Amino acid sequence: xxxxxxxxxxxxxxxxxxxxxxxxxxxxxxxxxxxxxxxxxxxxxxxxxxxxxxxxxxxxxxxxxxxxxxxxxxxxxxxxxxxxxxxxxxxxxxxxxxxxxxxxxxxxxxxxxxxxxxxxxxxxxxxxxxxxxxxxxxxxxxxxxxxxxxxxxxxxxxxxxxxxxxxxxxxxxxxxxxxxxxxxxxxxxxxxxxxxxxxxxxxxxxxxxxxxxxxxxxxxxxxxxxxxxxxxxxxxxxxxxxxxxxxxxxxxxxxxxxxxxxxxxxxxxxxxxxxxxxxxxxxxxxxxxxxxxxxxxxxxxxxxxxxxxxxxxxxxxxxxxxxxxxxxxxxxxxxxxxxxxxxxxxxxxxxxxxxxxxxxxxxxxxxxxxxxxxxxxxxxxxxxxxxxxxxxxxxxxxx
Numbered sequence: 001x002x003x004x005x006x007x008x009x010x011x012x013x014x015x016x017x018x019x020x021x022x023x024x025x026x027x028x029x030x031x032x033x034x035x036x037x038x039x040x041x042x043x044x045x046x047x048x049x050x051x052x053x054x055x056x057x058x059x060x061x062x063x064x065x066x067x068x069x070x071x072x073x074x075x076x077x078x079x080x081x082x083x084x085x086x087x088x089x090x091x092x093x094x095x096x097x098x099x100x101x102x103x104x105x106x107x108x109x110x111x112x113x114x115x116x117x118x119x120x121x122x123x124x125x126x127x128x129x130x131x132x133x134x135x136x137x138x139x140x141x142x143x144x145x146x147x148x149x150x151x152x153x154x155x156x157x158x159x160x161x162x163x164x165x166x167x168x169x170x171x172x173x174x175x176x177x178x179x180x181x182x183x184x185x186x187x188x189x190x191x192x193x194x195x196x197x198x199x200x201x202x203x204x205x206x207x208x209x210x211x212x213x214x215x216x217x218x219x220x221x222x223x224x225x226x227x228x229x230x231x232x233x234x235x236x237x238x239x240x241x242x243x244x245x246x247x248x249x250x251x252x253x254x255x256x257x258x259x260x261x262x263x264x265x266x267x268x269x270x271x272x273x274x275x276x277x278x279x280x281x282x283x284x285x286x287x288x289x290x291x292x293x294x295x296x297x298x299x300x301x302x303x304x305x306x307x308x309x310x311x312x313x314x315x316x317x318x319x320x321x322x323x324x325x326x327x328x329x330x331x332x333x334x335x336x337x338x339x340x341x342x343x344x345x346x347x348x349x350x351x352x353x354x355x356x357x358x359x360x361x362x363x364x365x366x367x368x369x370x371x372x373x374x375x376x377x378x379x380x381x382x383x384x385x386x387x388x389x390x391x392x393x394x395x396x397x398x399x
Contacts, residue, residue, distance in 0.1 A: 048098035082111035159210035
């Protein structure tokens with residue numbers, strides 16, 4: 001056996017010795033008996049043994065003691081059917097140094113056929129630092145998740161506490177504005193109207209914060225129902241008519257016939273469309289036109305495009321559009337009011353419904369904001385949707 005080992009050593013050294021010493025990974029070659037035939041300089045550095053100390057020894061000397069017996073069986077199985085195994089094959093592997101310290105490794109295996117039998121070349125890489133960084137990142141991600149959950153709980157609690165007194169303000173202001181508590185002069189009615197308008201705007205912002213918190217916590221409620229999309233778009237347009245009239249703007253709506261019946265969450269689709277359309281009106285010049293187009297998107301989805309001829313968005317700013325509390329003109333003297341919640345909430349709502357958002361814009365020439373949603377919304381545990389889905393499928397011509 002010793003004679004065979006010497007022959008193998010000379011053969012491998014002659015063919016591979018110089019090349020292996022130039023490689024950045026530790027190289028350890030063994031024969032079918034599991035004995036180390038050859039190592040390179042990096043293997044000496046990794047394991048702390050000299051070449052002479054490793055040569056002729058079982059490969060298991062480089063493994064932690066608890067893994068050695070099992071490895072003998074793995075080694076025999078590998079030589080029975082030798083094959084290439086690439087680096088980072090998903091295995092959790094450890095090596096052990098001469099001083100007994102363990103370290104994480106990645107290993108690739110390459111069988112080499114020689115006249116004296118099959119040898120296996122192991123390329124060994126120390127990934128201890130990478131594992132350490134991964135562990136730190138996992139800890140930081142866990143901390144961020146906890147912080148995000150705390151933020152969502154805070155926002156949800158604060159939103160609830162703010163809505164309770166605000167609803168009271170709105171209720172009493174409505175009673176007074178409508179003269180339910182006695183006659184009101186025209187000037188007082190105008191002021192009460194301003195109070196109502198401001199309070200409802202604040203209520204809308206609080207609702208957005210609450211919805212963001214719910215989506216972030218995975219607690220957003222979705223309700224599937226049969227929807228006439230053309231009618232729904234018309235309702236949103238009518239809700240924003242006052243803004244359009246003040247700026248002498250037109251809102252054109254086009255809905256393909258196939259989308260007159262879909263299954264979705266009407267309230268959430270309205271919310272998404274309201275955010276898109278109100279932004280389009282806000283950022284467009286007077287006497288302009290906004291177009292709302294609803295069209296098919298493949299077999300299972302539909303899309304809503306809201307196009308304006310407004311101020312547009314610079315390419316470098318597009319990635320910030322759908323981030324909470326971020327506004328592109330965030331200076332103290334910004335021209336356009338808002339909190340930066342609407343688009344962030346739109347993106348979260350679309351993704352919660354199995355959809356996505358898109359935006360195409362050119363600075364100074366306008367923007368197209370889009371949402372792509374499923375034509376049939378499936379809500380877990382909501383069996384009645386099957387009947388609605390059947391109706392929509394029939395109208396789509398799928399049945």
